[in-house]
Amino acid sequence: MEPDFVFSGKRQNTRGFIVVVVLWILAALSALVLIYLTYVTNTAIVVTGSADRVQAEALESAGVELAVYQLTSVNEATRPTSGTFNAKVGAGRVTVTFRSEGARIDLNAAPKGLLAGFIAGLGAAPSDAAGYADRILAWRAPTELGDDDPENSFYRTSGAAYLPRHAPFPAAEELWLVKGIPPAIVERMLPFVTVFSNLASVNILDAAPQVVAALPGMTPEKLQDVLSQRADPAQDRQSLLGIAGSEGATLAGSKAYRITVGVEAGNGRRSAAEAVILLLETGAEPYRVLSWRNASDGSAAPQRAFPG
Incomplete structure (x- = not known):
């Protein structure tokens, strides 16, 4: 009888070992499935994020192109020094503001x-x-x-x-x-400063009040007159120079423009970019990008000067 008892115990131990092995295999398979699902989920997130960024950058570039078109579709004498507009581009929408760099103080010329x-x-x-x-x-x-x-x-x-x-x-x-x-x-x-205007003066039509206040001989009373008159489209722009004085003030813009583009994609995601471009009078390209700051991915390229 003793041998039968030993045999039965060994058989039970074998069955127990098999059950443990099966459980380990199932646990390993579950872990592999979890790892795979995590990988697939992360990949989908990355792909979605990349697609959103590509779409945002395309809309930002479209906003810059539309601004350049507005600036180059008129002759230089009637070209606006600032402006704003919005447009629908595909499923998205862009809000664009452009302003001549002449509204800033040039560190290299002032x-x-x-x-x-x-x-x-x-x-x-x-x-x-x-x-x-x-x-x-x-x-x-x-x-x-x-x-x-x-x-x-x-x-x-x-x-x-x-x-x-x-x-x-x-x-x-x-x-x-x-x-x-x-x-x-x-x-x-x-x-309020730039390295792009190449002007020793500032455009008082578009300059911030802090910049207009810096003009030689400017007083608080003169500053208020300039700000109130330039806000009135019926006022003669030349009269602003008489108020501000000719030293350091101008109505002319620079060929460099700062363009801010706000983007709302079709899925509701928002982003923004700021570009500084130089309008070119000759050559195959109508403009050159001098600086680009993209808020959609956090990059912030510094201002860089153009030759000449």
Whole structure:
């Protein structure tokens, strides 16, 4: 009887082992299925996100193209310096605002008086503002003095690991590198400056009040007159120059335009982009992209200057 008892126990152990193996196999298969489903789900999310981004970028590009068409469909003498419109593009919609870069202060062309007045208007003491303006002029000014250049010495003694460029600013963001200007002032300046207009003056038709207030001889009373009269389409635009004074003010625009495009895709997703373009008078292409900032994927390419 004893052998039968041993045999029966072994048979039961074998069945138990088989059950455990089967359970492990089922668990492994379940894990594989879960991994596969996770992979498929993530792939679908990535594909959907990529498709949404491609659609948004296409609509953003369409908005820029439509703005360029409006600007180039008229002759230069009657070309608007600013404007806004919206349009339906396929299943989506774009809202476009364009403005000449002449409405901003050009870091490479603005004289000291305009820079100093602008910086003072942002909260700096007048004497400090003049010094900050000197720092900007010295950064962009060429030099042949080398190590004897006083601005180079200033940067060395301040502990900087670099020297002034002694050439035009290639990007407005390079203003962060200019020594001697408080970061808070730089941050306030950046929304109103450019490296693209190539103008020593600013277009008072489109410039922000902070920029118009920086013009030499501008008073609070004059500023209010300029702002109220330019808002009235019936007013003679030339009269604005008489109010503001001719120094530093102009009604002319730049060939560089900043274009902001808001996008609503067919699925309701929203995005935005900001481009700076240069209108070209000759050649096969009507314009060149100088800068592109895309809010749909978080990229923010810095401003870059164009040659000439």
